[in-house]
Amino acid sequence: MLVVRDLTVHYQGVCALERVNFSLESGQLVGVVGPNGAGKSTLLKSMLGLVTSQRGSIRYDGHPLIQQRQKVAYVPQRSQIDWNYPITVKNVVMLAQMQQQGFWQFPTRQARQMVKRALMQVDLWDLRDRHIRELSGGQQQRVFLARSLAQQANIFFFDEPFNGVDQKTKEIFYSILQELKEQNKTLLIVSHDLGDTLNYYDQLILINRSILATGLPKQVLTPENFYQAYGHPLNLLSA
Amino acid sequence: MDWLLEPLQFEFMRNAFGMAILLGILCAIVGSYLVVEQMSLMANVISHAILPGLSIAFFLGINLSIGALIAGVLSAFTVAWIRQNSPISVDAAMGLVLSSFLALGVMLIELLRTNRIDLNQLLFGDILSVQSQHIVQTFFITLAIAIIVIIFYQPLLYYTFDPLGAKASGLPVNWIYFGFITAVTLTIIASMQSVGVLLVIALLVGPASTAYLLVKELHWMMVGAGVLGVFSSIAGMYLSYYLDLPSGPAIVLVIFALFWVAFLFSPRQGLWRKIKALIKHQ
Ligand SMILES: Nc1ncnc2c1ncn2[C@@H]1O[C@H](COP(=O)(O)OP(=O)(O)O)[C@@H](O)[C@H]1O
Ligand SMILES: [Mg+2]
Numbered sequence: 001m002l003v004v005r006d007l008t009v010h011y012q013g014v015c016a017l018e019r020v021n022f023s024l025e026s027g028q029l030v031g032v033v034g035p036n037g038a039g040k041s042t043l044l045k046s047m048l049g050l051v052t053s054q055r056g057s058i059r060y061d062g063h064p065l066i067q068q069r070q071k072v073a074y075v076p077q078r079s080q081i082d083w084n085y086p087i088t089v090k091n092v093v094m095l096a097q098m099q100q101q102g103f104w105q106f107p108t109r110q111a112r113q114m115v116k117r118a119l120m121q122v123d124l125w126d127l128r129d130r131h132i133r134e135l136s137g138g139q140q141q142r143v144f145l146a147r148s149l150a151q152q153a154n155i156f157f158f159d160e161p162f163n164g165v166d167q168k169t170k171e172i173f174y175s176i177l178q179e180l181k182e183q184n185k186t187l188l189i190v191s192h193d194l195g196d197t198l199n200y201y202d203q204l205i206l207i208n209r210s211i212l213a214t215g216l217p218k219q220v221l222t223p224e225n226f227y228q229a230y231g232h233p234l235n236l237l238s239a
Numbered sequence: 240m241d242w243l244l245e246p247l248q249f250e251f252m253r254n255a256f257g258m259a260i261l262l263g264i265l266c267a268i269v270g271s272y273l274v275v276e277q278m279s280l281m282a283n284v285i286s287h288a289i290l291p292g293l294s295i296a297f298f299l300g301i302n303l304s305i306g307a308l309i310a311g312v313l314s315a316f317t318v319a320w321i322r323q324n325s326p327i328s329v330d331a332a333m334g335l336v337l338s339s340f341l342a343l344g345v346m347l348i349e350l351l352r353t354n355r356i357d358l359n360q361l362l363f364g365d366i367l368s369v370q371s372q373h374i375v376q377t378f379f380i381t382l383a384i385a386i387i388v389i390i391f392y393q394p395l396l397y398y399t400f401d402p403l404g405a406k407a408s409g410l411p412v413n414w415i416y417f418g419f420i421t422a423v424t425l426t427i428i429a430s431m432q433s434v435g436v437l438l439v440i441a442l443l444v445g446p447a448s449t450a451y452l453l454v455k456e457l458h459w460m461m462v463g464a465g466v467l468g469v470f471s472s473i474a475g476m477y478l479s480y481y482l483d484l485p486s487g488p489a490i491v492l493v494i495f496a497l498f499w500v501a502f503l504f505s506p507r508q509g510l511w512r513k514i515k516a517l518i519k520h521q
Pocket of ligand 2: 040041042077
């Protein structure tokens with residue numbers, strides 16, 4: 001179980017997260033929703049120690065998460081990546097092997113096998129030697145999904161994985177998430193818009209600087225909660 | 240072929256030749272990282288910021304390179320520090336640090352009466368005047384950096400491509416940044432003698448940018464930049480010898496000419512290809 005207690009983050013005096021408390025059960029798919037600028041990316045980054053928090057603790061199975069980084073696969077928002085970087089699809093996924101074998105190792109045959117399997121799972125094996133710039137948005141997102149699979153992590157954090165992706169990518173994504181759930185992984189997905197996929201989730205966390213509601217999707221996305229988070233009443237399903 | 244071999248009977252030409260090869264390799268490795276990190280201007284900051292270090296080292300009578308190394312690394316950290324602790328953008332921070340270190344350097348040269356530092360040599364360099372001790376120094380810098388990059392190729396790739404992911408998976412990103420800055424500063428110190436402070440950025444960024452247009456993997460970028468850098472340095476050197484041109488600018492202009500060829504005719508991203516596609520489309 002992953003337990004977040006009292007997490008508070010300030011950026012140069014501006015409060016981005018305030019006293020956030022929640023816990024994640026393994027084998028559950030958990031979504032974090034909230035408007036742009038709500039602090040969703042900040043939540044993931046502070047849980048991983050990528051931004052410093054003013055207060056709070058993050059524990060996994062009773063020990064600080066920061067000491068168990070090799071168990072985490074983190075997929076940043078697509079806009080954080082330089083898609084002109086000189087690297088091919090295969091070698092992005094190959095970066096995952098460092099988590100398993102230590103940072104100073106060259107890829108072994110076993111690692112190459114793992115990369116191949118991950119790329120097959122997301123249906124990108126045929127494009128393995130392409131430069132990452134020469135992919136569609138959905139394919140780019142799947143490259144990172146493949147990397148997270150090759151990391152063989154226990155905990156998965158995805159930041160806005162459905163922004164501007166095609167239907168095929170969404171389907172592959174959710175079928176893989178389903179498999180990961182069955183393998184009892186801890187899954188946290190951040191999105192400002194879960195659209196018509198809400199019923200895939202076991203738990204939702206509605207956030208805007210602090211947690212406004214958490215629980216089953218139906219319980220969380222009531223008109224009142226929604227209004228409180230987004231500041232306007234709207235169709236729940238197309239936030 | 241005589242015209243190729245004739246200059247090599249002179250020791251200064253042989254030295255220049257050796258230096259050109261070493262610098263071509265060294266700048267290709269370090270410059271490729273600079274280009275993909277989008278930190279080329281940091282090289283510019285460092286190359287100017289070493290001046291106070293040179294002056295103090297000269298005053299204390301210690302190895303000039305040590306003073307330059309300390310000042311260069313310090314300037315890069317000042318930029319990072321301003322950025323992390325204020326809303327000031329990175330380009331403003333770089334402008335600020337570059338000019339204040341430069342001003343401090345000029346001031347110190349005056350105050351410490353170290354004005355026997357040859358500013359002209361410092362600013363423009365001269366590959367035809369390098370001595371064998373510089374070549375030995377550059378050889379060891381190149382060797383050390385090449386070995387480090389080969390051993391740590393994977394983590395460096397991770398860090399430069401996806402710094403957040405790298406940090407999340409526990410890579411010591413602050414140490415990597417420190418190592419990177421040190422490598423850039425050492426490279427600048429090594430190249431200064433040949434092309435000078437003002438043009439060293441061309442050696443770092445030029446061949447790497449040209450290669451960037453031609454390949455799709457970082458290690459091929461380094462290899463390509465190495466070939467281009469060695470070729471440009473040697474070609475510039477010969478131009479300088481036969482046409483009696485200043486060597487630094489000659490090298491830089493060859494680098495730039497090669498960049499234009501790739502920019503216009505690169506099979507993947509060349510301008511010419513795009514224009515042709517456009518015409519065909521209509
Ligand atoms: N590096 C930063 N420096 C200062 N403010 C930031 C930084 N990153 C995010 N913020 C601010 O913190 C708030 C939360 O941002 P973020 O976590 O990116 O939101 P979300 O991912 O939900 O869209 C926003 O108001 C944003 O402007
Ligand atoms: Mg975000």
